[in-house]
Each structure stands twice: as structure tokens, then as C-alpha cells.
Amino acid sequence: xxxxxxxxxxxxEFGDCDPARIVWFxxxxxxxxxxxxxxxxxxxxxxxxxxxxxxxxIGTPLVDTHAKFIKTASYGDTLHIHASIAEWxxxxxxxxxxxxxxxxxGGSDLIMECDEVRIFAAQREGDVPGIRAVVAPEEIRRLCE
Amino acid sequence: xxxxxxxxxxxxEFGDCDPARIVWFxxxxxxxxxxxxxxxxxxxxxxxxxxxxxxxxIGTPLVDTHAKFIKTASYGDTLHIHASIAEWxxxxxxxxxxxxxxxxxGGSDLIMECDEVRIFAAQREGDVPGIRAVVAPEEIRRLCE
Amino acid sequence: xxxxxxxxxxxxEFGDCDPARIVWFxxxxxxxxxxxxxxxxxxxxxxxxxxxxxxxxIGTPLVDTHAKFIKTASYGDTLHIHASIAEWxxxxxxxxxxxxxxxxxGGSDLIMECDEVRIFAAQREGDVPGIRAVVAPEEIRRLCE
Amino acid sequence: xxxxxxxxxxxxEFGDCDPARIVWFxxxxxxxxxxxxxxxxxxxxxxxxxxxxxxxxIGTPLVDTHAKFIKTASYGDTLHIHASIAEWxxxxxxxxxxxxxxxxxGGSDLIMECDEVRIFAAQREGDVPGIRAVVAPEEIRRLCE
Numbered sequence: 001x002x003x004x005x006x007x008x009x010x011x012x013e014f015g016d017c018d019p020a021r022i023v024w025f026x027x028x029x030x031x032x033x034x035x036x037x038x039x040x041x042x043x044x045x046x047x048x049x050x051x052x053x054x055x056x057x058i059g060t061p062l063v064d065t066h067a068k069f070i071k072t073a074s075y076g077d078t079l080h081i082h083a084s085i086a087e088w089x090x091x092x093x094x095x096x097x098x099x100x101x102x103x104x105x106g107g108s109d110l111i112m113e114c115d116e117v118r119i120f121a122a123q124r125e126g127d128v129p130g131i132r133a134v135v136a137p138e139e140i141r142r143l144c145e
Numbered sequence: 146x147x148x149x150x151x152x153x154x155x156x157x158e159f160g161d162c163d164p165a166r167i168v169w170f171x172x173x174x175x176x177x178x179x180x181x182x183x184x185x186x187x188x189x190x191x192x193x194x195x196x197x198x199x200x201x202x203i204g205t206p207l208v209d210t211h212a213k214f215i216k217t218a219s220y221g222d223t224l225h226i227h228a229s230i231a232e233w234x235x236x237x238x239x240x241x242x243x244x245x246x247x248x249x250x251g252g253s254d255l256i257m258e259c260d261e262v263r264i265f266a267a268q269r270e271g272d273v274p275g276i277r278a279v280v281a282p283e284e285i286r287r288l289c290e
Numbered sequence: 291x292x293x294x295x296x297x298x299x300x301x302x303e304f305g306d307c308d309p310a311r312i313v314w315f316x317x318x319x320x321x322x323x324x325x326x327x328x329x330x331x332x333x334x335x336x337x338x339x340x341x342x343x344x345x346x347x348i349g350t351p352l353v354d355t356h357a358k359f360i361k362t363a364s365y366g367d368t369l370h371i372h373a374s375i376a377e378w379x380x381x382x383x384x385x386x387x388x389x390x391x392x393x394x395x396g397g398s399d400l401i402m403e404c405d406e407v408r409i410f411a412a413q414r415e416g417d418v419p420g421i422r423a424v425v426a427p428e429e430i431r432r433l434c435e
Numbered sequence: 436x437x438x439x440x441x442x443x444x445x446x447x448e449f450g451d452c453d454p455a456r457i458v459w460f461x462x463x464x465x466x467x468x469x470x471x472x473x474x475x476x477x478x479x480x481x482x483x484x485x486x487x488x489x490x491x492x493i494g495t496p497l498v499d500t501h502a503k504f505i506k507t508a509s510y511g512d513t514l515h516i517h518a519s520i521a522e523w524x525x526x527x528x529x530x531x532x533x534x535x536x537x538x539x540x541g542g543s544d545l546i547m548e549c550d551e552v553r554i555f556a557a558q559r560e561g562d563v564p565g566i567r568a569v570v571a572p573e574e575i576r577r578l579c580e
Contacts (some may be wrong), residue, residue: 013324014338014349018449019193019456019510020203020268020276021339025210026174026450033171034303037365047366048164048304049311058165059304065170066211072275075327075454076337123165130217131165158469159483159494163304164311164365166484171305179448182510192511193449194456204449220309220472221482309483310493310558310566315500316464323461338454348455355460356501362566413455420507421455 003085003144006042008035012077022072029065032097032114035081036060039095043143055137056122063092064117071111077101079111085144091133092119148230148289151187153180157222167217174210177242177259180226181205184240188288200282201267208237209262216256222246224256230289236278237264293375293434296332298325302367312362319355322387322404325371326350329385333433345427346412353382354407361401367391369401375434381423382409438520438579441477443470447512457507464500467532467549470516471495474530478578490572491557498527499552506546512536514546520579526568527554 010031018024040060041047051057073079079099086096095116100108119133120140155176163169185205186192196202218224224244231241240261245253264278265285300321308314330350331337341347363369370390377384385406390398409423410430445466453459475495476482486492508514514534521531530551535543554568555575 011324013320014327015320015323015453015459015461017454018204019452019454020206020266021454022206022276024178024450025207026171026178029171029174030303030305033169033305034301037304041366059163061165061167061217062170062214064211064213066209068209069207072206076331121165131167156469158465159472160308160314160316160465160468162309164307164309166309169305175448175450178450179446182449186511221476308494310496310556312496312566314468315497316461316468319461319464323459349453351455351457351507352460352504354501354503356499358499359497362496411455421457 004039004043005082005084006035006039008038008081008083010034010079010081012073012075012079014075017075022074025069028067028069028099028112028114031079031081031099032083032116035083035097036095036116036118039083039085040140040144045140045143052123055134057120057134057137058123058131059121060095060118061121061131062116062118065114066116067112067114069112071101071109073101073111080108086115088136088141089117091135092117093136149184149188150227150229151180151184153183153226153228155179155224155226157218157220157224159220162220167219170214173212173214173244173257173259176224176226176244177228177261180228180242181240181261181263184228184230185285185289190285190288197268200279202265202279202282203268203276204266205240205263206266206276207261207263210259211261212257212259214257216246216254218246218256225253231260233281233286234262236280237262238281294329294333295372295374296325296329298328298371298373300324300369300371302363302365302369304365307365312364315359318357318359318389318402318404321369321371321389322373322406325373325387326385326406326408329373329375330430330434335430335433342413345424347410347424347427348413348421349411350385350408351411351421352406352408355404356406357402357404359402361391361399363391363401370398376405378426378431379407381425382407383426439474439478440517440519441470441474443473443516443518445469445514445516447508447510447514449510452510457509460504463502463504463534463547463549466514466516466534467518467551470518470532471530471551471553474518474520475575475579480575480578487558490569492555492569492572493558493566494556495530495553496556496566497551497553500549501551502547502549504547506536506544508536508546515543521550523571523576524552526570527552528571
């Protein structure tokens, strides 16, 4: 069943671009990560530091990402990141993104697409920094529908 | 036929980590992009601004990336990014990365893996910033073997 | 004579914060640089790649910056960056920023302040990448008043 | 009395540069922050997450920074960041940086200079993320001499 789709918009800035005057690609992942969190915030999921207290959940780190870069973008552009949950699995889920830019001649251009596998993570006990996956709480899944 | 493998090492810094005290994942792509360019530099390929003059090539932008995150890393770690060319295609190529960390008990831990499709790009003429793919020059391919 | 004041707003994201769960300070400079360019855009100054053709100006690089960090910020915050030109000098100018956050109990909190000296820069001729300062065009100064 | 001087070296990468093909300045602050922590590590000060347990100290956040940008740098450059403690004050200290680049014709070029005021910070109790300054422990000061 399809989840909600939430749109997060960003302005591309001069410093986001490289000497070829196009967005330096790691910045797309910066924006996608913001869109991922924004998705949950817009669905009504509490911020991670509150979930840490109530559920021990500290965030939704990435375990796998696959991105296609279709058109370049540059500073002055506004990009729209459309985020949804494509699939819930046991301890992981697939978050899907389509990044578009309004086309002045009408419609919008697809800039990039990305499918991520993320987990709900709890801090692992002990001195070594680390995380472990936990099952997505049912109430969080319901908020995203 | 296998290409050379070149290793690029980075120190993980405090500011590379997020509130969960692990590397914020877009930074892995920052380092992988550096390892990509470093691969060509170590193989003897001239810097992009020289290739821009001789071949019109301004860099090797990404068209597709697929990454798996296996273990977390944190500040104080040194990571080794092992880069190679897994495949040459017409106007694109597959660049492969394995990111490892020395294990104090011997051997090394695999932190992440990534396969990228990149192109050799030339600036597209005209007012709109953009790029187009060009066939990888034979002399560049030979340098990477 | 005072210039216009232009406000640029940013959302603080999870990845902008460090393991102490506060904004990692280089990100403030990222936002301030965006606010600097945004100031000129809002005043009607053409984008740098157009000015490069008409005036040879490629941007307004920084020569000196002085920032005070007054309160911390964290993800979930929206910050307002109020930018103005405090002073025009021959080949340089002082751009001033006040970063505030709305206080839920009324008013706003001052998060940081910054005074920058910037120049209007042209690409220096020759093989070595470099820049040189040029006098701020009178029409640009007038647009900012 | 002068402190030790510790040098931290960084390679400038393609993605660190902006469309003017020079280092985008917030990256200098990224490297300076790394050099700041590196200074303490090289002096034998334990990592912040250990000091958090022994002294409640979570890092050395910035309260004031003043930087001068003297020469530009670009990708392919290796920069050397020379860090020292210029002054100890009650709950703060001045950390000083000189960023140089080897000149192929001999000697080295000064790229930028920066003076920072930092504090030793402890996490503030309560729900609101925040920090408070603590007096620099005498044993840490001694390690830096």
C-alpha cells in the first residue's frame, strides 16, 4: 500500500556547485537525508531525540542507496524532493525520492531518482559507538500511511 | 580486464559525524568522489582543467550510484578507500570502491561498498549550464590498466 | 548610508548537527554565504555567470570574516539570516549578518553575528587559478540601497 | 607562554571548490575545526567521548572566530594548517591557525590566518539541547605546552 508523499524544497546555492558549475553530487544526498527526516516530521512522527526517550530510536540510518542522476542542476534552481515509503520490511523500509525542477515552459523536469533502504536504529550498548536495527513501531507506520 | 586499484585514505573528523556519533552518510560520497579523482591522478591522468584544454573534458560526473553501508564509522577512525575501474563501456564506465578500516585485532573491516557509473563529460555549448558525455579517450583507458 | 536588509531563512537539519547535537559551526558559514548571494539576487543584481559576461565579475569572495556565536541551534530550528551592506569601500565592502531564531515565548533570539569583508572578483588571466579585486560597479551599489 | 604547534595537512579536492574553481571558504572552517581537534589529540588529550565520562567535557565549541583569506587555493593543492594555543583565559582560550601551501619555487605561501576563541563545553542539563562553558582542566593545559 502506498504511503503519503511529502515534498521538501531546496534552493541550490553557489557553494553547492563544483568547478563544472553543476551541483556537486554529495549535496543531493544531503538534501535527500533532510527530505527523509522531513517526511517523518510532516507525518507527525516525533523528533529523534524524543523517540530516543520513548522508543530508544535515534534515527533512520541508511543501509543501501541507489540513485540515478538524470539532469544536472545549478545555483538559482529550486528543487522539489518528493519522498514516500515504497515498502515496509521487517526491520527495514524502502524510502523513495524523486527530485524535480519546475520547467519554465510548463511541467517539471526529473533531475534524479533515489531508492534507499533504511532501518530504525537504536544505540548499541557499550563503549564502541554503534547502532542496531529495531522493528518499525506500528504507530509510526500508521502515521506514514 | 581488471584495472589498477588505488587506495585513498581519510581521517574521520568530529564534524563528519551526526548526533548519533556516526559518520553522516553524505560524507562517504564526498570521500568517494575524492577517491575517484585520486584514482585518475595516481594513474597519471592530467587534472581536469588541463584535460579541458586538450580534450574538452571537465570531469567524470556520476550518472548512477549504488552503495551498501555495512559497518558504521566514527571520528578518530582512518578509512581506506580502494578504487578501481570494474568495466569500461562506450561513453561510460563503472568505478568500484571498497571502504575498509584496519581492525586493531588484525585484518580489516569492510565499512561500505559502492559501484558508480560515471561518464567523461564535456561542457555543453550555450547559456544553460550543462554537460554531455564523450567517449573515454583511449590514452586515458590505457593509463588506468 | 544604510543598505537594504534582506532575510534568508534556513531549516537546520539533522546532518547539520555534530555529536554534541548542535549545529557544526562551518554550516553557519555555508548559510551566510548563501545569504550573501541571496542579498544581491533580491536586490536585482544578475547572477554571477551573467555578470561574468557583462562585467567580468565571477563572484564576491571573502577576504576577512569575524563571527560571534551567541546561542546554539539544533535540528528542527528555523534560522533567519538578516543580511545588509554595512559599508562600501573602494574595491571591497562590508557585508553584515545577524542570525536569529523565533522564540516561542515571543520575540527572537540572536544566534550569531558576522561581519565580512568581500570583494567583487574577476578571474585572473593565465594558467594558475586565481582572482583579482575590481571596483564595485556603481549600478550594483545603487541596486543595494 | 607559547604552546606547542601541531600541523594538520589536507588535500584540496574538486568538490571543495566552487564554480570560480577556488576553495569555497566554509571548507576552510571544516579543516580548521579538524586541526583544532587534531591539536588536542596530538598533545595527548583523550577523545571527547572519553572526556565526557571523566570530566563531562563534550568538545571545544567556538564562540568567536576571525579569519583573513590571503591567497586562494584550488584542487590538487596540499594545505598545511599550523595550530597552536595563543592564550589561555578563564573558561576560554584562543586557538591560532596559519594555513600554508608549499611553493614549488621554495618556501611556502600563506593562504589564510585564523584566531578562534573556544571554550571547553559540558552538556547543559535538561531537555533543550545546549552547552555551558567549564574551566579548562589543568592537566589538559599542561599537555598542550
